[in-house]
Amino acid sequence: MTSTPPLDVAEDAAALAPGQIRYGALLLGRATPYRWTTLTGWEALPGLDSGTVLRSGAHGAHPGALLAQTRIVGLEDIVIRAEPGHAGEAVRQMRAHLAVTTDEQPLLVRLDRRGPLLAWVRPVRLDIPITPPFAVGIATGGAIEFEASDPRRYTPAEQTTATGLPEPCLDWHLIPGTTELRGTPASTGYTTATNAGDAPTHPVITLRGPVDTPSLTHTGTGAVLEYRLTLDPGECLVIDTYAGTVTTGDGTNALDTASPRSHPEHAFTLAPGENVLAFRANPEATPDPRAAADLRWRSAHW
Helix, strand or coil, X not given: CCCCCCCCHHHXXXXXXXXXXXXXXXXXXXXXXXXXXXXXXXXXXXXEEECCEECCCCCCEECCCEEECCEEEEEXXXXXXXXXXXXXXXXXXXXXXXXXXXXXXXXEEECCCCCCEEEEXXXXXXXXXCCHHHHHXXXXXXXXXXXXXXXXXXXXXXEEEEEECCXXXXXEEECCCCCCEEEECCCCCEEEEEECCCECECXXXXXXXXXXXXXXXXXXXXXXXXXXXXXXXXXXEEEECCCCEEXXXXXXXXXXXXXXXXXXXXXXCECCXXXXXXXXXXXXXXXXXXXXXXXXXXXXXX
């Protein structure tokens, strides 16, 4: 999955009508020259690799992890309609959008009023049979196949949350014109990230200075990300948990700053439902209110 997709993905998704599909800049479905009849692999579980091992000397097996393979999405029985004599140009334009590439692009699919879902894919098959109606602007029986290295489907809009370090006290001051005190609750250092899907999702986390030995803990799973470095004011550390990368704000690799108690970055996910996260730092240092942990993610669906 591309960790920093085009900024207009949510805008493109909002413009889709039911029955329309967008791959990059190519729009297929109703109100387009490219009509599809059958969509395969979209509402299916991806293939699974099973870690289940048969019991020795007993019935059954020891259940192991189930790891999803790539998702294959197919469009079958595509009909292309163009002005007589212009079917070739319509096919050429389609092929231009479906060129072989190593980079994945957003695939947005809207089936009904539920709204669209998003995957990152690249085309691996294109077939447009040529039959006699081609001469009058009609091509039938076409097929497109996409492969998604990340088999999950996502809500197009990103969600965000943030928290500062826990502060030791309340900030009390007089309410102007009165003798009453008003208190500003101190930061607790906790924040909640909600994944509205049914699959775990990988957040992109940004830790901002000034902070020494920043860490983020998933209180539900116990997974910890902790880094032995000091971030000065204005500096940040970006953790892409899907790509498994850790970089400073200038792009320098900082993966080697992970502490011994830090979990592998790719193992840090947000489960379906609410996820409570705790931002902490070196307990011997005075917390600075400018320090922060920001998260962005998309709800994920199988």
